[in-house]
Amino acid sequence: MDVLQSVTGLFLGLFMWLHMFFVATILLGHDAFWTVARFFEGYFFFGRSLPWLVSLFVAAVSAMLVVHAWLALRKFPAQWKQHAAFWRHMGRLRHGDTTLWLVQVLTGFAMFFLAPVHLYLMLTHPELIGPYESADRVWSGRMWPLYLVLLFLVELHAGVGLYRLAVKWVAFRDPRRSLRILGRLKWAFTVFFLVLGLLSLAAYIKLGIEHADRVGEPYIPAWIKTAP
Amino acid sequence: MALDPGLRRGDGDNEYSRPMVMNRALSFQVFRHNPRDPADAPRTQEYSLDETPGMTLFIALTRIREEQDPSLNFDFVCRAGVCGSCAMVINSRPGLACRTLTAGLPESIHLFPLPGFELIGDLSVNTGKWMRAMSERLRAWLHFEAEPDVDALEAPMPPELAEQVYELDRCTECGCCVAGCGTAQMRADFVGAVGMNKIARFRLDPRDVRGDADFYEVVGDDSGVFGCMSLLGCHDLCPKRLPLQTQIAYLRRSMARQGLW
Numbered sequence: 340m341d342v343l344q345s346v347t348g349l350f351l352g353l354f355m356w357l358h359m360f361f362v363a364t365i366l367l368g369h370d371a372f373w374t375v376a377r378f379f380e381g382y383f384f385f386g387r388s389l390p391w392l393v394s395l396f397v398a399a400v401s402a403m404l405v406v407h408a409w410l411a412l413r414k415f416p417a418q419w420k421q422h423a424a425f426w427r428h429m430g431r432l433r434h435g436d437t438t439l440w441l442v443q444v445l446t447g448f449a450m451f452f453l454a455p456v457h458l459y460l461m462l463t464h465p466e467l468i469g470p471y472e473s474a475d476r477v478w479s480g481r482m483w484p485l486y487l488v489l490l491f492l493v494e495l496h497a498g499v500g501l502y503r504l505a506v507k508w509v510a511f512r513d514p515r516r517s518l519r520i521l522g523r524l525k526w527a528f529t530v531f532f533l534v535l536g537l538l539s540l541a542a543y544i545k546l547g548i549e550h551a552d553r554v555g556e557p558y559i560p561a562w563i564k565t566a567p
Numbered sequence: 568m569a570l571d572p573g574l575r576r577g578d579g580d581n582e583y584s585r586p587m588v589m590n591r592a593l594s595f596q597v598f599r600h601n602p603r604d605p606a607d608a609p610r611t612q613e614y615s616l617d618e619t620p621g622m623t624l625f626i627a628l629t630r631i632r633e634e635q636d637p638s639l640n641f642d643f644v645c646r647a648g649v650c651g652s653c654a655m656v657i658n659s660r661p662g663l664a665c666r667t668l669t670a671g672l673p674e675s676i677h678l679f680p681l682p683g684f685e686l687i688g689d690l691s692v693n694t695g696k697w698m699r700a701m702s703e704r705l706r707a708w709l710h711f712e713a714e715p716d717v718d719a720l721e722a723p724m725p726p727e728l729a730e731q732v733y734e735l736d737r738c739t740e741c742g743c744c745v746a747g748c749g750t751a752q753m754r755a756d757f758v759g760a761v762g763m764n765k766i767a768r769f770r771l772d773p774r775d776v777r778g779d780a781d782f783y784e785v786v787g788d789d790s791g792v793f794g795c796m797s798l799l800g801c802h803d804l805c806p807k808r809l810p811l812q813t814q815i816a817y818l819r820r821s822m823a824r825q826g827l828w
Contacts, residue, residue, distance in 0.1 A: 440798050
């Protein structure tokens, strides 16, 4: 079960990092994001969009999330005594990795509730991923508060989680040195993805405000519009 | 011209010889409780002591006991970080009193007994009882194929392997890893890094006939290696600086392999 928790965690963590890159393509321009979105719908393979491909993938991610959450629940302190013991221990020790575990528990627990909202939307409306479509959802659909909270939860949880995976399964030859480097890397990644995420979200909000009077209009790249 | 930093170490410039600019007056807040006396309520008691050069907590506590309060209980045997008896919570972190210089601590020093172990009195805890129970549960001793013949010459072991076994055998069972472990604080049946280190040690030893299937029986569950949440308290606090993260990661992989195939 520990192996399965680690494997699902690894998949979800790496996927969230990739996901961040895909979403951030909006910063490179409308067309870049449109291309990424259509790419995953198989547009460039089949010559037409198959949004159910995205639904299928979202379903797989959701299943992973369920398995990961169920396995992670085993580690949660279940009794008041355990809660008290951990909080007391953490407060006393003031030890980074011990405190980060509680961050994992809290962010993970919060995501039980917040992640499904996003996943359900993606599952049922996979065709609504595009520069205008996503921006409308973020602003006119009032999803930005959720995305803002999710961004912090995900990036913290994924960063700490992937770091802990390395600590769990890799037998370092010089552990003190490796752990120091790894710890710095973890923070660097978390900060990098947080900044990228905030910039992307800001871009969608800006786009969403500008597009608010034309809600529902899908984005079609100029080079397709002008094509014969 | 800048001095070669390597040269200065030979000049006797170290923690013990450096003249103190000013002797600090140290204040000790020490946990006091006699669990055998029902009328005795747990409390902290304050002692003051002038710091001397090279003072360790062992020296400080001994002076307090000799000069101020003969009733103070604490454990010591070797005074040199070999026996592991003097582990206690020093300013909220587990560590060995004899290996802790007061020079590295602030003027106010709080001393508490290790949590998770039976209290004998004041700073003295019964780590031995916990360690014995854990060892018996993990069967942490050499399992020979046949009764060894003590008169026969021992089978040789490659020096590198002996070296590795010896490295893990340096564990003194002081209990700092258990006191520093969030998992152990929450779950009383968790074997702790000391237990997993023992399994790693016997797993290396060619004289032990047990294989991974046998070790899986004792540490392959949530009270063993799969209960560990990699909080690294043990690794960061071990007074002997044992490579506990490495050993636990290695054991986790072996046990996962054993469990899956």
